[in-house]
Amino acid sequence: MHAPHRFPPPLHRPQRAPRGRRARRCRVRHRHRRVRHPAGPGEIDGRGLLALSGIVNTHAHVDKSWIGHSWQSYGGEGGTDGRIRHERARRDELGIPGLDITRRVLAEFVRFGTTALRTHVDVDLGLGLRGIEIVRQAVDEYDGAILAEIVAFPQDGVLRRPGVLELLRAAVEAGAQHIGGLDPASIDRDPVGQLDAIFALAADTGAGIDIHLHDPAELGAFQFDLILDRTEALGLSGKVNIAHGFAVAQVDAVRRRDLLQRMGDLDVTMTTVAPLRLPQLPLHELDAAGVRFGFGTDGIRDLWSPYGTGDTLGIAWQYARASSLVRDEDLRRVIELATTGGAPFAGIAGHGLNPGDRADLVLLDAENEMDALVRTPPRDLVVGGGRVLYER
Incomplete structure (x- = not known):
């Protein structure tokens, strides 16, 4: 580097996101290769990395973490409900959702190399659209x-909480x-009713659909059928994603x-954690x-689980290891899914x-x-939109 840059410190204490910290443009001359060349004006020396x-x-919940708080012991009952x-x-x-917490989560994502994401944000009668406003502010910084x-996410159900459908419409109208x-x-115990309502709203507003589906085996497959029927009937091909889909x-x-x-x-897609x-x-x-499918981190140290680091490459490693993928072509495919293959989930064209x-x-x-996937080494430099966001 020609001159020192200011980067965010590790995100284990409050800080503001790096608004306005513009770095020199970085030119990449080789795809997926170790590169060494002298840095000229407006360039970054890749140092052979x-x-x-x-x-x-492709599947985050940036509004739900307790990161930055003291340790929170796991409590409550198991199961989704x-x-x-x-x-x-x-x-x-715990102040969830909160702006400082959301900033911390985003900074952890950046530290691990994430430059784009799709995040679910809770919308319910207690929160209204406050979570979406907070997430948008943190991203805008x-x-x-x-x-x-942003996915307006009815975490507490749709039909069993009267008024949630109206909030979902308001969320789409708000962006x-x-x-x-x-x-x-x-959850709603009315698969036809919930899906009819969500799909009608999407068809009316032009929004996409991204639905959590944890239900197992044939019960889950039955709901896949319902989703596919409505996708076809309403002409929503390419606009529907099923998350988890066990x-x-x-x-x-x-x-x-x-x-x-x-x-x-x-063209109904999937995302997995x-x-x-x-x-x-x-x-x-x-x-x-x-x-098409992509990888996501799900929650990070939230009230659902104390696990999670914000490292999507680590999730890709977990998927490859648990799937017993060992051949070079499969490992390269997993890396592709974690990078360029995930770009459409964040609305990006030309991500490479x-x-x-x-x-x-x-x-x-x-x-x-392949080595990057199986070892998941620390990220040394992260550039987003031509700006240096993190340097180790």
Whole structure:
């Protein structure tokens, strides 16, 4: 580097995001190669490090963390409904959602190389649209250096809480790009009703749909069918995502083949956080059917779980390891999913290391993409929108 830059300190104490800290433009001359060349004016010396495209977190919850607070012991009941009740009971006490917390979460993402994301933000009768306003403010402080799309997420259900549908409409009118949903069968206990309502709202407003679907096996697969039926009937191909979708990996091979083929035909996408306790989404079968998918971190030290670091590359490692992926072509494919393949989930076109692409990149000390995945080394330099956001 020619002159010192100011970068955010590690995010274990409050700080403001790096608004206005503009760095020199960085030119990347080789894709996924170790590069060494003298830095000229307006350039950054890559120091022989490996360059990857900026990492894309396709399933985040930046509004829900307790990071920055003292340790919070796990409490409350298990299961989706139990965690919802526990979170509602304690979130005001912890100031969730809060601007400082959201800043910390975003800074942790950046430290691990994330330059774009799709985040779910809770919308309910207690919060209104406050969470969306906070997340938008925290993202705006980066002044375009990181990109984020927002899903208005009805964490506490849709139909069982009268007034939530109206809030979801208001969220879209206020700029949320997607409408969320949650386990239509097990949370609202009315899968047809919840999905009819969400899809009608999306068709009316032009918003996308990004629905959490944890329900397992055939119960989950039945809801896949309902989602696909409505996607086709309303002409929403390319605008629907199913998050988690554990059922795909739990039904028999023929049922899975038919589901995936229909998803590919309708361009219904998936996102996964690669949970270790469950079978992973099948990489080769999704690719063969043309089903696009991406990786996300889910929550980070929130009232659902104390785990989570904000490292999407770490989630990609977890997915590859749990899926027993060992061949170079598969490891490269996983890296692609974590970077360029995830770009459409954040509304980005031209996300790579080619001339004319948005200048989002990560430098790290690795031999190649496969080595970067299996070792997940520290990120040495993170550039978003042509600005240095983090340097180790």
